[in-house]
Amino acid sequence: MxxxxxxxxxxxxxxxxxxxxxxxxxxxxxxxxxxxxxxxxxxxxxxxxxxxxxxxxxxxxxxxxxxxxxxxxxxxxxxxxxxxxxxxxxxxxxxxxxxxxxxxxxxxxxxxxxxxxxxxxxxxxxxxxxxxxxxxxxxxxxxxxxxxxxxxxxxxxxxxxxxxGAPAVRPGMPGHRGRPLTPEGLAKLENGLAMADLSTQVRRQRMVTIQPDGMPLPIGTELFINIGELRQTIAPQVDLFSNQWLFRRFTATLDQRMTTYIGGYVAAVDTPMVSLNLNVATILGPGFAAVRDAAKRHSDRIVVLELRLDDIMADLPAFLFAREHAHQLGFKVLIDNLGAQAMLWVDRQRLDADFLKAVWSPEMGHLLSTSDGDILRQRIRAFGPESIIMSRCDDAAAVEAGKALGCRIFQGFYLDDLLREGTPHNPQPNDLSPELAE
Missing domain, CATH: 3.30.70 (Alpha-Beta Plaits)
Structure with missing residues (x-):
């Protein structure tokens, strides 16, 4: 404001x-x-x-x-x-x-x-x-x-x-998100994170299945810090995403601070599964001990570690080691933030990941009207419908498209609304375009 x-x-x-x-x-x-x-x-x-x-x-x-x-x-x-x-x-x-x-x-x-x-x-x-x-x-x-x-x-x-008085800056043009993040700026942000109370920045979002009567059934809760909100709080004039390497360092520092609060938030979750957004480096670092202790105290819950694809690809050997370490400790591993194209080539089974999280977007809708749509359906069936989460479902059409693909788990603001209001998913005929139908 x-x-x-x-x-x-x-x-x-x-x-x-x-x-x-x-x-x-x-x-x-x-x-x-x-x-x-x-x-x-x-x-x-x-x-x-x-x-x-x-x-x-x-x-x-x-x-x-x-x-x-x-x-x-x-x-x-x-x-x-x-x-x-x-x-x-x-x-x-x-x-x-x-x-x-x-x-x-x-x-x-x-x-x-x-x-x-x-x-x-x-x-x-x-x-x-x-x-x-x-x-x-x-x-x-x-x-x-x-x-x-x-x-x-x-x-x-x-x-x-x-x-x-300057012309408007559009996305994709330099400066539209603020000043570029520099090493010096990152050092200041890290000092600020060390002093900040991040407990108020932790957000929750449910993952649900749709029951036969249309009612959403929560089966998991994602705990995360919204980077956009955090940016507005601590660095509204800085483009945190301008340098991917500095951004990875920033999120690793953020992970270390978030783990300080993680025990209390895991305890408050009322679903059988809870997922945490972490970096590969965090799993291999000393800060992971807090996550491990929280999982031990709440052994009745499935704890899923969500890892971004770009973080995995930046150091694949480190990911393979972290994945084995996580599996040995009883955690599940999820590969996060997969767009339409990534869903066509990321192999859950070869990477030995337990879940993939797809991101619904207009691009995915366009892809599904092409021959690649059939390939994507086949891949989801092969991976197992219960291992794919369709995220960013902001309307009924996104859920219907996910169901047509074979997905069974959904996440997004539309589902949040249904849960809060206690209303069922009630798609209208125009919520599913003909090319998405089986």
Whole structure:
């Protein structure tokens, strides 16, 4: 969240709006193409604040509390409106807060309609960022450019006029995620990790099977630290992914810190299987003792070690040794983050991995409409449906495609929604394209 968005009520409003618009542009540039399942709610405070000016500060307090969640961002827009961006999993919380704000201004004619997710009212307008991020980015850039042209740059951040007036940077162009990670920058980040309390950064996501009645049945829980959230917390201006070798070193350091908390989190898991994201180096290092001790204390659970393919390929002999070590200690091994092409060549049996985790994407959907789709189906059958997890299932169509491939285990925000709401998977006819059917 832009720290001035909700708290700076005494500074120059023009400068404040410029700063927040610049932050919105940077956030959209940083996440363009990765906003499936995200929404934005435009709260039109400009229309109502005069009707109850004393309610403005309580409204800001409510929004500030909401924005403590790193997945929820709040940006100031021209004329005093606010934009609340969030993932669909946080939709109910956002609607609840917006409804509380509406009631603060209930005498205003713009506030007569209750707030419903995705339903536009005079007070709140909704945007689906998966489809509208590009147009919103263009609007924000144009609005900012118009303002700077009209004021001759007035309101720009000190030293920031050149960047704010520059053309938009698109993904794939240098600088779209921030400054490159350097060895010196990595050293500072590692020092910061040593001091930080990472217990609040650990996230959980369930892995489920779909029962005959459509209800999802949790069979596993993945414990992980969301790198994107962590980056926003400790290094929002640094591109952690700009150098793969430095990034691997960063995640190895992160692993060592995460293992400090792992015992308590494994104890809190209520599924028969729990999976941990680790580096190969962590399995072979002294920090793995904490993981081993946690597994011993909870021997009734299957503990799975999730290893990224790029980490494995960077040092295959080390992986082979780590895999044997893990198997001897009773752990299962999962190869993580496999896209469509990787699923065509990674051999679970030759690598002696217990699980593969596929990543659903439009690319995989396109692949399945080609001859390679039949090859992928055959490979999944050969590996065993219970050994393949289809991840990033953000809608019913992804689950249906996975089922058509032969997958039996699913993970993603769509399943999170079903579990939270207690509703069954109920695919519609258009959730499965003809080329995916058997």
């Amino acid at each position: 832009d720290s001035t968005t909700l708290t700076d009520t005494t500074g120059d409003e023009t400068s404040h709006e410029v700063r927040s618009l610049a932050n919105l542009i940077a956030w959209l540039q940083d996440n363009l193409g990765r906003l499936l399942g995200y929404r934005a709610a435009r709260l039109r405070l400009s229309k109502i604040w005069r009707s109850a000016p004393d309610a403005l500060n309580p409204a800001r307090t409510m929004l500030a509390e909401l924005a403590r969640d790193p997945e929820i961002k709040i940006f100031s827009l021209p004329q005093g409106d606010l934009l609340v961006t969030h993932h669909q999993t946080d939709g109910a919380r956002v609607v609840e807060t917006l409804e509380e704000i509406r009631l603060l201004f209930k005498k205003d004619p713009h506030c007569r309609q209750p707030i419903l997710l995705g339903t536009d009212t005079p007070l709140v307008g909704w945007h689906v960022l998966g489809a509208e991020a590009e147009s919103m980015l263009l609007w924000a850039e144009r609005t900012l450019a118009d303002h700077l042209n009209a004021t001759g740059g007035e309101g720009a951040l000190p030293g920031g006029g050149a960047r704010l």
